[in-house]
Amino acid sequence: MFTFTPIGYVRSSYKTTQEIPKGLGAEHKAEGRLEILPEFEAGLTDIEGFSHLFVIWIFDRSEGFDLLGTPPSDNRAHGVFATRSPRRPNPIGLSVVELLGRKGTVLHVRGLDMLDGTPILDIKPYLSSIPTESLRRGWLAEAEARKQK
């Protein structure tokens, strides 16, 4: 067992999960803040140079998990590790956000899909992308194709 303590918290306009865009074509354009605890401020040095960040966080209002579940983007069930469901064996979330600016321990970001108050475990620079032409998106691409028919 491994124990983690938040390094900060998300400040967003989302108070309930119903408010967060989901499903096919959902866009995450919401702006908000990542408020890092004062004792970790030095750890943010030079982060302004990066346009995008990985944020690793906790689905702290999710309880239990389902190994199979039907995501909002499909009408068929898929394995939890092939989805971004909050009901995971370890309820860890991962988001890519655009860094708009930093003031001290506060990061202003765009692209939030987390509830207000969500605990943050880690932040890492987003360094490289898989070229679109070599990316396969499994059941999600199939669900999109079915929708377009």
Next chain:
Amino acid sequence: MFTFTPIGYVRSSYKTTQEIPKGLGAEHKAEGRLEILPEFEAGLTDIEGFSHLFVIWIFDRSEGFDLLGTPPSDNRAHGVFATRSPRRPNPIGLSVVELLGRKGTVLHVRGLDMLDGTPILDIKPYLSSIPTESLRRGWLAEAEARKQK
């Protein structure tokens, strides 16, 4: 505080951190396996459809953290949240791997940068990329530019 239990373990040829390619131009082409525990097998349903996966794991052989550190790719110090240093407040690792195939609870992957035996916390599908032209890579791009001079 949040407590997590591994869903599986990495099998790689890396027995020590010295063996893992690091620094500017380091390429992660190593093949290996993600061995998921039998009780989570159903959670892997349909994962074969994805070409790339996010793997969230634990730097289980790292102790303590440094808010500022000099990464192998530079000769200047940067904040821990602007680097991929293993010495983080929460020692969580994030890797993108290419999924080569699945046999039951074993995922064959390429692009490992973890030590053999590394505990895995979560796996998620890699769904989208930031277009290269909108990606800024901060101190890393500067370190690369200095090296080329």
